Amino acid sequence: MTATASLDFLAGHDSGHVPVMLPEVITALTLKEGGRYVDGTFGGGGYTRGILAQAPCTVWGIDRDPAAIARAEALAAELDAWQTPRAS
Numbered sequence: 001m002t003a004t005a006s007l008d009f010l011a012g013h014d015s016g017h018v019p020v021m022l023p024e025v026i027t028a029l030t031l032k033e034g035g036r037y038v039d040g041t042f043g044g045g046g047y048t049r050g051i052l053a054q055a056p057c058t059v060w061g062i063d064r065d066p067a068a069i070a071r072a073e074a075l076a077a078e079l080d081a082w083q084t085p086r087a088s
Contacts, residue, residue, distance in 0.1 A: 019046035031055035038062065045071050052079060 019025075025047060029037060035057040039048045042061035045068075051059050061072050 017044040017046060019044075019050060022047060022050045026050060026054055031057060033057065036060070042068050042072055044068070045075050048072075048075065 029051070031037070031051060031054050033056050035055060037051055037057060037059045039045075039051070039059055039061045042048060042063035043065070045061065048059045048061050051057065061075075063069060063072070
């Protein structure tokens with residue numbers, strides 16, 4: 001993903017947050033097939049969706065907000081590539 005890449009993969013997933021640094025994050029992570037990554041601020045799931053759109057990998061999302069956990073569960077229902085975070 002380049003700095004001018006589209007965020008079309010976020011269409012229909014309005015969480016009220018747009019991951020504005022996604023191109024920079026994707027570049028910095030140097031994503032690899034089969035890689036394992038942590039989204040330590042899952043929130044709306046934009047960074048997780050962006051990572052999963054770039055490589056077949058696993059992303060662990062972390063968030064304490066019940067609304068974010070609900071969004072994570074919805075994403076997990078759509079995708080097989082990552083584990084749903086659970087409240088502790």
